[in-house]
Amino acid sequence: MTKQDWNQFIIKNNNSFLQSWQWGEFQKSVGRKIWRVERAGVKALVIRQGLPFGKNYLYCPRGPIGSLNEFLKEVKPIAKREKSIFLKIEPDAGFSQNLANFKKSLKEIQPSKTIILDILRPAEEILFHLRPKTRYNIRLAEKKGVRIEEKNNNESLEEFLKLAKMTAKRDRFSLHPKGYYKKMMEVLGEEGIARLYLAKSKNRVIAADLVVFFGQTATYLHGASDYHYRQLMAPYLLKWQEINQAKKLGLKYFDLYGINETKWPGVTRFKKGFLPDGGQGGGKEVVYPGACDLVFNPLWYQAYNLARRIF
Template sequence: MVTNFLQSDNWERFQQGIGKKTFRLNNQLLIKNQLPFSKSWFYCPWGKGELGKLDELVQLARKENAIFFHLDPFNKFSILILEESTDFRFSIAKTIQPQKTLILDIDQPRDKLLAEMKEKTRYNIRLAEKKNLIIKQQTASDDFWRLMTQTSQRDCFSAHSRNYYQRMVEIMPEIELWTVFVRDKAVASAIFLFDRDNKIGYYLHGASDYSERQLMAPYLLQWQGISIAQKMGLKKWDFWGIDEDRYPGVTRFKLGFGGQIIERPPAQRLIFQPLWYRVYSLTHN
């Protein structure tokens, strides 16, 4: 069984659906990212480190003109497996997926989940429940994209393209897009992923209308995602990244629900073309 959704067949199909070329090396997913001058780099998201013979990776890199290979380890054992399986020298890098996240145990009664939240979070959920808000599942990302455009500008982060979110909803059956409305106006929207195989749900992307913040719609929406996951029999809920320095507001919002902070190991990179890698490093901080 695949240990996480980033190594799943559906995630591979999604990557292909947005124009990426993919490979499997010892059943580990590699995603090719195109660069100028016909260069590229390989990405292995949440890999287990079981890459088999790295000579095959080197040959593939030569064929695809890849400058480097980037592994976001799934856990510390991924690093141990990698170190034991090769004499190649890897360098440490920043992870692409969130290195620090918050995971909530949802295999418990709803009353207990509410009781273990911070008082302000619990209050905001109950307040939102009194606001006559309507929550709908959607298949089109129009409302989500409008809210994401606002949110990314407000919080100073780079969002994916509109096509990225839409193709994710279209291609991956484990993805669900939910939006909160007040008087037919979308005020908060989120993309959840429900991994039934590994019994865990993810809050992947979220956006909201700041002008309607008094409605506390994001709290109600998050509670909706957790409730769906519980009904599916999932055991954990991953808030998908926290960072007190870069995103203090979002991090406070997530921490209010409780849970355990998890930190994964740093990324590992294998460089194939040192000169071009230095050029890449100068333009990609």
């Protein structure tokens, strides 16, 4: 199976960049073992995730694609060889197969709810139907002289990471190590899949996003901003320009990638502002099945969950 054939299958089945050939190569580049499972109309990228004490679990993001039973026939022998504690799957939306042998997981890696915008309509029409506050803030950022640039070099990545550290501290979430993002840009950026967008005010970077382009969808994967310049509303213009870039590339959808009113109320309000106002169509909230674990070693699985609660 070639890279092209693999990706064509993934795209045809409306699946995520997380099942793309390139995402597998990126995972290998950060030291993780991967398998591309193929069997009787089934395809799935499976990633080995390391744990303390030499333990591990297997992870299938936004998969499998096809029969779960056929998928498990391939994965169970892998788990046995690798001495994996469990298999975690986070299926795509619309997955309706029997998960009776799986446990609902307390640990989700991908967001279980998102907003996906339909961006096929003319830009003027999309802008007209945005929530009034969002439309106002886009225009305010333009009026204040905020400029948007796409820059995928090391200097731009450093600017993004500097803002990401500030944002993580402010919003109390953790980041991947610096090397993770560098490898992402090396592997995915080289093929134009991962791109960095910077918002500038008087040549100072005040907001930055990392967006992934795969198939018919652009996905807002990571974002960061300088709180001291919040009155310039740069993230609104940044997102609007990213949507326009996706349109220019002929894409159909823009995934705002993760909402949660309880965990991220501010971010969720911001993202919901890009939904068409008054039920005009052109976007919707999408709910995924969430994370489910198939346990191979109950004792170590119990220890894993206990350690997560403590630490």
